[in-house]
Amino acid sequence: MSLIIDVQNVSKHFGKKTAVDQVSFKVEKGQIFGLLGPNGAGKTTTIRMINHILNPDTGSISILGKSISPKSQERIGYLPEERGLYKKMKVFDQLIYLAQLKGLSQIAAKTAIDFWLDRFEASSWKKKEISELSKGMSQKVQFIATVAHNPEIYIFDEPFSGLDPINSEMLKEVILEEKRRGKTILFSTHRMEQVEQMCDDICLFNQGKAVLQGNLQSIKQSFGNNTVLLDFIGDSEFLNKLEEVRINNRSTNFAEIRLLKGASPQTILEIAMKHTKIQRFEIVQPSLQDIFISTVNDTKVST
Amino acid sequence: MINFSKIWLIIKREYITRVQTKSFLFSTLLTPLLILGIIGFLFFLTLSDNEAPKQVIVIDETGRIFKPLTQLNATRYLPANASQSIEQIRELIMEDELDGYVFFDENFLSVGTPATFVHNGSGGITFFESLRSDVRDVTRQIRLEDNEVSEAVVAIFEERPALENRRLNEEGLDEQSNALISSIGGILIGVFIFIGLFGYGAVLMRSVFEEKSSRIVEIITSSVKPLELMLGKLLGVCLVALTQFSLWIATYAGVTILAAPVAQFFINQRMGDFQNTLTAVESTSKADIDLSFIEQFSIDPLFIFYFFVFFVLGFLMYSSIFAAIGAAVDSEQDSQQFMTPVMLPLLLGYMLNFRIAEAPDSTFAIIASLFPLTSPINMVTRMLVSNVSFWEVTLSILLLIFSLIGMLSLAARIYRTGILMYGKKPTLKELFKWLRQA
Numbered sequence: 001m002s003l004i005i006d007v008q009n010v011s012k013h014f015g016k017k018t019a020v021d022q023v024s025f026k027v028e029k030g031q032i033f034g035l036l037g038p039n040g041a042g043k044t045t046t047i048r049m050i051n052h053i054l055n056p057d058t059g060s061i062s063i064l065g066k067s068i069s070p071k072s073q074e075r076i077g078y079l080p081e082e083r084g085l086y087k088k089m090k091v092f093d094q095l096i097y098l099a100q101l102k103g104l105s106q107i108a109a110k111t112a113i114d115f116w117l118d119r120f121e122a123s124s125w126k127k128k129e130i131s132e133l134s135k136g137m138s139q140k141v142q143f144i145a146t147v148a149h150n151p152e153i154y155i156f157d158e159p160f161s162g163l164d165p166i167n168s169e170m171l172k173e174v175i176l177e178e179k180r181r182g183k184t185i186l187f188s189t190h191r192m193e194q195v196e197q198m199c200d201d202i203c204l205f206n207q208g209k210a211v212l213q214g215n216l217q218s219i220k221q222s223f224g225n226n227t228v229l230l231d232f233i234g235d236s237e238f239l240n241k242l243e244e245v246r247i248n249n250r251s252t253n254f255a256e257i258r259l260l261k262g263a264s265p266q267t268i269l270e271i272a273m274k275h276t277k278i279q280r281f282e283i284v285q286p287s288l289q290d291i292f293i294s295t296v297n298d299t300k301v302s303t
Numbered sequence: 304m305i306n307f308s309k310i311w312l313i314i315k316r317e318y319i320t321r322v323q324t325k326s327f328l329f330s331t332l333l334t335p336l337l338i339l340g341i342i343g344f345l346f347f348l349t350l351s352d353n354e355a356p357k358q359v360i361v362i363d364e365t366g367r368i369f370k371p372l373t374q375l376n377a378t379r380y381l382p383a384n385a386s387q388s389i390e391q392i393r394e395l396i397m398e399d400e401l402d403g404y405v406f407f408d409e410n411f412l413s414v415g416t417p418a419t420f421v422h423n424g425s426g427g428i429t430f431f432e433s434l435r436s437d438v439r440d441v442t443r444q445i446r447l448e449d450n451e452v453s454e455a456v457v458a459i460f461e462e463r464p465a466l467e468n469r470r471l472n473e474e475g476l477d478e479q480s481n482a483l484i485s486s487i488g489g490i491l492i493g494v495f496i497f498i499g500l501f502g503y504g505a506v507l508m509r510s511v512f513e514e515k516s517s518r519i520v521e522i523i524t525s526s527v528k529p530l531e532l533m534l535g536k537l538l539g540v541c542l543v544a545l546t547q548f549s550l551w552i553a554t555y556a557g558v559t560i561l562a563a564p565v566a567q568f569f570i571n572q573r574m575g576d577f578q579n580t581l582t583a584v585e586s587t588s589k590a591d592i593d594l595s596f597i598e599q600f601s602i603d604p605l606f607i608f609y610f611f612v613f614f615v616l617g618f619l620m621y622s623s624i625f626a627a628i629g630a631a632v633d634s635e636q637d638s639q640q641f642m643t644p645v646m647l648p649l650l651l652g653y654m655l656n657f658r659i660a661e662a663p664d665s666t667f668a669i670i671a672s673l674f675p676l677t678s679p680i681n682m683v684t685r686m687l688v689s690n691v692s693f694w695e696v697t698l699s700i701l702l703l704i705f706s707l708i709g710m711l712s713l714a715a716r717i718y719r720t721g722i723l724m725y726g727k728k729p730t731l732k733e734l735f736k737w738l739r740q741a
Contacts (some may be wrong), residue, residue, distance in 0.1 A: 015736065051525045053723070070306060070528070078525040082520030089320060100312050101526035145522065 002029045003065065004153060004180055004184045005050060010059035012045050019045040021208040022059070027186055027201070032179055034195040034216075035188040035281075036292065037205030043188040044081060046205075047157050051078050064152065074103040077146040081188075083139065084128045092117075092126040095148060102149035109148065116144040136167055142172065149176075154178060158188035160194060172198065192288040202288075205293060212295045220285045227266050227286045228257040234276030242268060248290050252280075255258040258290055307526045309735055310535045317510070317539025322546065331547050335554040342558060357402040359422075359665060360392055364409035371441040396423050405434070412445065443510045486660040489688040492610070493656035493686060496680045498618055503544045503650060504625040507536060508638065510631030511722075526606050529719040541618050545611065559601050612700060617679025620707040621649065623714035630721030637728045652677035656684050663689035674700050675706035713738060 005027035012020040020042040027033045035043045048054040050061055052068045062074035086094055092113065099109035117123045120140045130138055137163075146154070154175075160168050175185055175198065189195060195202060195216070202219070204212040212219065231254055237249055239255055244263035249256035257268060265283055272278060286294075319325060328413045363369040374739040383392070383404070395401040403422030410416045421432060447457050514520045523532055628641045655677060659668040663685045672682035672691070678699045685691050719738040721729070729737075 047519075048723070053521065053524045073526055076525070078522065080518065080521040080525075082518040082521065084522060085522070086514075086519055087517060097312065097316050098522065098526070101309060101523065184394075 003027075003061070004029050004031075005033075005186065006062040007046070007050065008062075010046070010049060010056045010061060010062050012042075012049060012054065012057050013176060016207050020049070020056075023203075023205075023210045024059075024206075024212060025213055027184060029184055030179060031174065031180055031184055032198050033184075033186045033202045034199035034202040035186065035205060036190060036195055037188075037286075038190060038203060038296070041205035042208040043205050044157055047078075047155055047186075048186060051155060074149065075151050076153045076155055077151040077157055078147065079142065079146040079154075079156045081161065083142045083162075085138060085142060085145070088129055088130040090121075090126070091128055091130065091133070094130070095141065095145055098145045099148045102151075104149050112148045112150065113144065116148055120144065135162075136164055139167055140165060143174075147174075153184060154183060154185045154187075156185070158189055159187055160189065160191065191240055192292060196288050203274045204292060206296050212291070216288070219291065220288070223291055225283050225285055225287045226259045227247070227284050227290065228255075228259065228268055229280065229282040230255045230257060230272060231279035231281075232266075232272060232276035233279060236276075238271055238275035241271060248287070248293070256287065256290070258286060258294075305531060305534075306527065310531050310538070313527070313532060313535025314539040314542065315348075316544075317536055317738070318542050321506075321540070321543045327543070327547070331550055335551055335558075336517055338551075338555065339558060339685060342562070342701055343485060358419075360387075360390070360404040362392075362404055362406045363410050365407050366446055367412065368407050368438075368441055371444055372437060375437050375440065393421070396421065399423060405438070412442070449518040481616075485688050489660035489663070490657055493653065493660070493680050493688050494686040496610075496614055496617070496683055497649065497653040497656075499544060499548070500621050500679065501646075503540055504622045506543075507540045507622045508538070508625040508629035509635065510536060510630065511626050512634065515630060515722050516633060524722065528720060529630060530715045533623070533715055533718050535618055535640045537622055537626065540622065541615060544618065545615070545734060548611070548614070552602070556602065609686055609696065613679045613683050614702070616700065616703045620675065620679075620703065620710050621645065623707075627714035627717035627721065629731050630718040631724075632721075633725065640728075647677035649680075651719070652680035656680055659684050660688055663691075669695070673702060675699075675703045678703055716740065 003026055005025075008024050009027070010023050011018065023042070023046060025033075032254075035046065037043055040235060044052065049056050050063070052070070052073050053177060061068045063075060066072060089097075095107045095113045096106065099112060100106060104112065110272065114123070117126065119144070120143075122137065122140055122144075125133060125137060125141070130141065131139065132141075146156075156175075159171055159175075163171060172194075175187075179185060190211060199216050202212075202216050203210050227248075233253060236250065236255070239250060242257065242263075244260045245268070247255055248258055248259045259265065259268075269278075269281055272281075305408075323741045356378055358381055359379055360381045360383050361369045361372060364653050369380065369382060392401065392404050396403055403420060406419045406421070408416040408418070411418055418438060420431070424629055441459060446462065514523070520532075527535075624645050628638050628645070631641065652671065655667070655671045658665075659671060662668060668681065671677045672685045673695070674681075680694065682691070682699045686696070717734060717737050720740065
C-alpha cells in the first residue's frame with residue numbers, strides 16, 4: 001500500500017479564529033476515506049488546503065509523495081461543496097475548458113468528455129448552456145468536470161448534498177467503481193449512513209481538531225457490543241424508566257439504546273417485555289452516529 | 304512560477320465568450336454609425352449657411368449711423384418707420400416678426416451714451432458680438448471722418464492683418480493647424496478613454512463576481528492560482544476592448560480618407576454657385592482652407608500606438624482594483640461603497656481634461672499627464688493637442704508601469720482572499736488585513 005495523501009500537523013487560522021488545529025491523517029491508495037464532522041468543524045478548509053487552494057499556516061501536506069503544488073492539483077479531481085459552472089457557456093466548451101485547465105490537451109479533453117457524456121447519456125446537451133439544463137442534468141455535468149482529466153485522487157466535499165435519490169445512487173456506484181479501478185477517494189460528509197456503507201478509513205473532525213481516526217471497522221469494534229436495537233409494539237413510555245442508558249434514536253416502535261457503565265441488556269429486555277410486545281431484540285456494535293456523538297461530547301468535556 | 308499556458312487558456316475563454324455576445328456586436332457596429340452620423344452632421348453644418356438671417360430695426364436719433372450700417376449688412380438693418388412707436392416695435396419683437404431693435408440716443412456720438420440692443424433672445428452670443436463689431440466699425444468710421452484724418456490713417460484702421468496657425472510636426476514640416484479642432488479632439492479622446500476605462504472596468508468587475516457568486520471560482524482555483532486567473536481575466540477583457548477600439552479606428556480612418564474627396568465634390572458644386580459673387584482668388588483660397596480642415600481629422604499612427612499603450616496600462620491598473628472589488632463583494636449593490644474612491648481619480652482625470660485641452664502645456668497639465676492615476680487620460684489628450692517631448696511621455700509610461708505593478712500586487716492579495724469569502728461584505732479594516740496576509 002502506498003501513501004497517497006499525507007497531512008501532517010496542519011493548522012489554519014482566519015484572523016483570531018482557528019479553523020484547523022494540528023490535524024494529521026494519511027490516506028492510502030485505493031481507499032475510500034471519510035472526513036466527518038459537524039458544519040464548521042474544519043472539513044472544507046482542510047479539503048481546500050489539500051487542493052492547494054489555501055495554504056496551511058503551519059504543517060505540511062504531500063500528495064503522492066510530493067509537496068502540494070500546481071502539479072499535484074492536476075492529479076486531483078475536486079468537487080466542491082458549493083457546485084458551480086458558467087451559466088452562459090455551452091456544456092461542451094465549458095468541460096473542455098475546465099479539463100484543459102487541469103492540464104489536458106484539447107484532443108485528450110475532447111476524447112475524455114465525449115466518453116463521459118456518452119456514459120451519462122448526456123451527449124445531446126453538448127451545445128446547450130448550463131442555464132438551460134435541469135438541476136439533475138447540471139449535476140451530471142459538474143461531475144464530468146471533476147473526473148474528465150482522469151485523476152488518481154478524487155476529493156468530494158459533501159458529494160451527496162442536494163442530489164436526488166437517483167443521482168445519489170448513481171454517484172455512489174461511480175465512486176465504488178472508481179475505487180475498484182484503483183482510484184483513491186476522499187470525501188467529507190455529515191451523513192453517517194453513507195460513511196458506514198462506503199468508507200474504509202475515517203477521520204472525525206470537531207472544532208478544527210481531528211478527534212478520532214482510523215479504520216472504520218476497528219473503531220466500531222473498539223467501542224464493543226454495547227448497543228441494543230429494540231422493535232416493539234405498544235406504549236414507548238417504558239423507555240423513560242430505563243437507567244444507565246442513553247437513547248440515541250427513538251420512534252413510536254423503535255429504539256436504539258446505548259448501554260452505559262454497568263447497564264445490563266437483560267434488565268432492559270425484562271422491562272420492555274412487561275410493557276410491550278417485542279418484535280426484535282438485538283445487541284450490536286454502536287452506530288457511527290453514536291460514536292460520533294459520544295466522541296464529540298467527550299471532547300467537549302475535556303476541553 | 305506563473306503558468307503562462309493556463310493564463311492563455313483563461314484569456315482565450317474571456318475573449319471568445321465576450322466577443323461572441325450580441326451586445327459586443329451591437330456596440331461595435333452602432334458606435335461607428337453614430338460617429339459617422341456626427342461627422343456627417345458637422346460637415347453639413349460647416350458647408351451650409353447655418354445662420355438664419357436676422358432682422359433688426361435701427362432707431363437712429365443721431366441720423367448718421369443707419370446708413371453706414373446698411374452698407375455693412377443690407378439685409379440685417381432695417382430703418383425705423385416714422386409712424387411706428389417703440390411700443391409697436393416691441394410688439395413686433397414679442398410676436399417674433401422681428402429679432403430686435405437697436406436704439407442710438409441723439410447723444411450717442413457726442414457724449415457717448417451707450418446704444419441699447421433690445422431683442423427676443425434668439426440671437427445668442429455670436430449674433431450679439433457681430434452686432435457690436437458692426438456698431439464699433441461704424442462709430443470709428445464716423446469719428447475718423449469727423450476729425451478729417453488722412454487716408455493713410457483710415458487705411459491703417461481698416462487693415463486686418465492675418466495670422467496663420469501652423470503647427471510644426473515631427474518631420475519639421477509646418478502644417479495648417481486649427482487649435483479649436485485639436486482642442487475638441489483632445490476632449491473627445493479623453494472622454495473616450497474615460498468611458499473605455501470605466502466601462503470595461505465594470506465589465507471585468509461584473510465577471511469577477513459572477514464567477515464568485517456562481518461558485519465556479521473554487522473549481523478554477525483548484526486548477527490555477529488566483530493570480531493567474533486574475534491576470535488572464537484582465538488581459539482577456541483588455542483584448543476585447545482593444546479589438547473594439549481597433550475596429551472603430553479602422554472605420555474612422557476609412558471615413559476620414561473618404562471624407563476629403565467627398566467634401567471636395569460638394570465644395571466644387573457649391574463653388575459653381577458662388578462663382579459670380581466671389582473673385583477667383585478668394586474662391587481657391589476658400590477651397591484650400593476647407594480641405595486642410597478635413598486633414599485635421601486624420602490620426603497619426605504613432606499617436607494611435609501611444610493611445611493603445613496608455614489605454615492598456617491604464618486599464619490594467621484600474622481594472623486590477625475593479626477585480627479586487629469584484630472579489631471582495633457578493634453583489635453589484637455592495638460594490639458601490641468601494642467604487643467611490645476608485646472613481647475619484649478617474650473623474651479627476653476626466654474633468655482636468657477639459658482644461659488640459661485648452662492649456663496643454665500648463666504646469667498642472669504636465670503634472671496631471673505624469674501622475675499615474677490621471678496620465679492614461681490626460682497624457683493622451685496632451686499628446687493630441689500639443690507636442691509633448693519624448694522624455695515626458697517615457698517618464699509618464701514608466702511611472703504608470705511602476706504603479707501598475709504595485710496596484711496589481713495589492714489587488715491580487717485582496718482578490719485571492721476575497722473570491723473564497725462569502726456572506727457579509729468585508730469592512731475596510733478586513734480588507735487591510737487581507738492585504739497584510741503574505
